[in-house]
Structure formats: C-alpha cells, structure tokens
Amino acid sequence: MQHLFRLIAKVAPTSANVLIFGESGTGKEVVAEAIQQMGREKDKPFVALNCGAISPQLIEAELFGHERGSFTGAVRMHKGCFERANGGTLFLDELMEMPLEMQVKLLRVLETGRFCRVGADEELQVKVRVIAATNRDPQAAVDAGLMRSDLYYRLAVFPIEVPRLRDRGEDISLLANMFLDCWNREEGTARIFSRTSHRYMHEYHWPGNVRELKNMIHRAYILADHELDIANAISPSKQIMTSVPSDCITFPLGRKLAEAEQRLIYATLGYCGGNKTLTAEVLGISLKTLYNRLNEYQAKVFAGDLPAQSHAYGSNTGT
Missing domain, CATH: 1.10.10 (Arc Repressor Mutant, subunit A)
Incomplete structure (x- = not known):
C-alpha cells in the first residue's frame, strides 16, 4: 500500500489524466477519490460515471448532456458529466465498456476540452481532469480492439495498477481496522476483533478484494455483541457451497x-x-x-x- 500511496501523492498535485486498473473490488474508485482529495481540485466537483451500467444508446447523453426534445424521453435539458465536473474531476469507471464510437468523441474532448450537448449546435468549453478505471489489462484491451490506442495513450499519462488484496497481505489488517473504526465511530460502539479474526482474514483468499473485506466486516459487526468473529460472518450461501468449485453453479431439476x-x-x-x-x-x-x-x-x-x-x-x- 505504501507504493500505491507514493504514486497517488506524486500524481495528485498535477493535472495529468490517470488510468487505474486492477481486479473488481480492489478499490479503484477510492484511489480516484484520493487523487482528487490530495490535488488542486479537492474543493471542486468529483463526478463519477460507471460506463458499464449505462446502455450504449444513453452514454453520450450522460457524458455530454442533452437538450430538451433531442430524443424520445428528453423532456428537459440535462447537463452531462463533463459539464457538471467542470473545474474538477470526472471519474470514468469500467472504461472498456464504452463503445468504440463513443471513445472517439471522448478523445476529442480530452484533446480540445470542447463538446456539444446531444441535440445542440453550440459547443461548450470545459476544463476537466479525467481519471479512468478498468478491471482489464489496458494494453491487452487495446490489442483486442476493445480500446482505441490513441485514447489509451491520452489517458495513460500516469497508469496506476491496484494489486489484488490477496497480494497485499500487509494491508488486510490495516484496512480491517480502518473499517471497524469507522463503524464504531458511526454507531458509538467499541467493538473489537476476536483473537482468531486477523488470522482468518490473512488465510482467506478474498476473491472480491477490498469490497468483500468491507462487506464481511460489516456483517460481522452487525452480528457481534462485542467481539467480531469473521469466520462466522461468511454468508450462508458460501458456507453451503464450500464443496462446489467457485466457477460452477447448481440448479434444481424441474424448473423452466x-x-x-x-x-x-x-x-x-x-x-x-x-x-x-x-x-x-x-x-x-x-x-x-x-x-x-x-x-x-x-x-x-x-x-x-x-x-x-x-x-x-x-x-x-x-x-
């Protein structure tokens, strides 16, 4: 984590675009927020858009906004992410889910700082720092034709890889204590981990990375009277499926x-x-x-x- 902190501290005070990559749940958005908070834009807007959660037909309107009546359902003018993030930071999560034709338009905004709302002729000028994230290997995505190479080089001025939690063993206890301290402050409690919890957390492989760690500790916190027992916080579905490979599913017969x-x-x-x-x-x-x-x-x-x-x-x- 110290290496990651050093990278964040180096790039945060600059205006450089950043490309963050790593497995799902490793905390890429947390890294993006840290860059913004440690940078010159800390008091400016931070707008996040998950490119994979929006249909390809709507992503242009989400990014650039739209005028009233520009398409069916556009009952009023809508400011897009770039306009709302003007002067601050735009975080584009799951960038590889963005269609290639939209990547061309994104590249133009990165190069010129100008764009039009959908249905408008007048160009708008913005100054936005873009931080993008993906759970894929960026270079492999370029080679596979999922990402334009010119967009990659424009965004990857400063690439940051967020390692898997299981490869950051020294961070597990640090993060776990941080999450528990947060919930203790919020709820006015003084709960602690059981003596076996930290050993269990270091032995577990954390396929869901930091997101899974946070959720499991939250579940253990809710179940605990005083001491958190992480082993008991495993979801019932995981307890039942321990003998089934993680890449298999079961389905009862007699269903449609x-x-x-x-x-x-x-x-x-x-x-x-x-x-x-x-x-x-x-x-x-x-x-x-x-x-x-x-x-x-x-x-x-x-x-x-x-x-x-x-x-x-x-x-x-x-x-």
Whole structure:
C-alpha cells in the first residue's frame, strides 16, 4: 500500500489524466477519490460515471448532456458529466465498456476540452481532469480492439495498477481496522476483533478484494455483541457451497429453461466482475442480446414476476 500511496501523492498535485486498473473490488474508485482529495481540485466537483451500467444508446447523453426534445424521453435539458465536473474531476469507471464510437468523441474532448450537448449546435468549453478505471489489462484491451490506442495513450499519462488484496497481505489488517473504526465511530460502539479474526482474514483468499473485506466486516459487526468473529460472518450461501468449485453453479431439476438461462446469465456476469462485454463473449451471445435479456429481467422485477434481488446484477458493476 505504501507504493500505491507514493504514486497517488506524486500524481495528485498535477493535472495529468490517470488510468487505474486492477481486479473488481480492489478499490479503484477510492484511489480516484484520493487523487482528487490530495490535488488542486479537492474543493471542486468529483463526478463519477460507471460506463458499464449505462446502455450504449444513453452514454453520450450522460457524458455530454442533452437538450430538451433531442430524443424520445428528453423532456428537459440535462447537463452531462463533463459539464457538471467542470473545474474538477470526472471519474470514468469500467472504461472498456464504452463503445468504440463513443471513445472517439471522448478523445476529442480530452484533446480540445470542447463538446456539444446531444441535440445542440453550440459547443461548450470545459476544463476537466479525467481519471479512468478498468478491471482489464489496458494494453491487452487495446490489442483486442476493445480500446482505441490513441485514447489509451491520452489517458495513460500516469497508469496506476491496484494489486489484488490477496497480494497485499500487509494491508488486510490495516484496512480491517480502518473499517471497524469507522463503524464504531458511526454507531458509538467499541467493538473489537476476536483473537482468531486477523488470522482468518490473512488465510482467506478474498476473491472480491477490498469490497468483500468491507462487506464481511460489516456483517460481522452487525452480528457481534462485542467481539467480531469473521469466520462466522461468511454468508450462508458460501458456507453451503464450500464443496462446489467457485466457477460452477447448481440448479434444481424441474424448473423452466428460461429460469436456468437467467441464472446462468447472472452467474456469468458475476464471474466476469460485472463486465458486460466479457460476459457476452463468454456466453457466446452479442452484447445487444445481453442488454435485451437484462432489460427483460429488470422489467419483470418491476412487474412483480421476479424476485427483486435478480435485478441487482443487471444495473450495477463493480471497481
């Protein structure tokens, strides 16, 4: 973590664009926020956009805004992320989920600082520092045609890799104590870890990285009267599935094929860290088909035909 802190401290006072990469849940957005807080823009806006949580048809309007009546449903003028972040920082999470045609438009804004709202002719001028993040290897993404090389070189002025939590053993106790101190302050309590908790945390492999660590400690905090027992905080589903490989799912017989398909799509989406492009590739379907399926499941949730938890993977992705 000390190496990561040094990199943040070096780049924060500058105006350089930053590209952060690492597995989902490693804390890439936390790094972006730290860069902003330690930089000249600390009192300026910090706007975050998850490129993987927005359909390709809407991402341009989210980035650049739109005029009233510019498309169906545009009932009023909307300021986009660049306009709202003017003078500050724009954090683009899951950058590789951005369509290539949008990457061209993003590149132009990075080069000129100018753009038009959707449906407008007048150009707007902004000064925005862009910090982007991805859970892919950026150079491999360029080689695979998922990211334009010119955009990569424009963003990767200062690349930062956030290591997996299991490769940062010295950070586990530090982060765990920080999370527990935070909840103790918020709730006015003085709970502590059990004597075995730190050993357990160092032995566990943390596939969900910092996000999983934080969630597990929060669960242990809720369950505890005084001492947190991390081993008891493992979710029931993980306790039941300990003998099943992590890349397998189970499904009871006697259910409809559509239910199995839905289960497989959500399981693969989770396996791919919320990356929809990779999920579509693994499943052997087009990205459009994947979006159609997720939108269909979401509509059924609102109609009451599916349990609400099925909706969670369809609208959110991890950093």
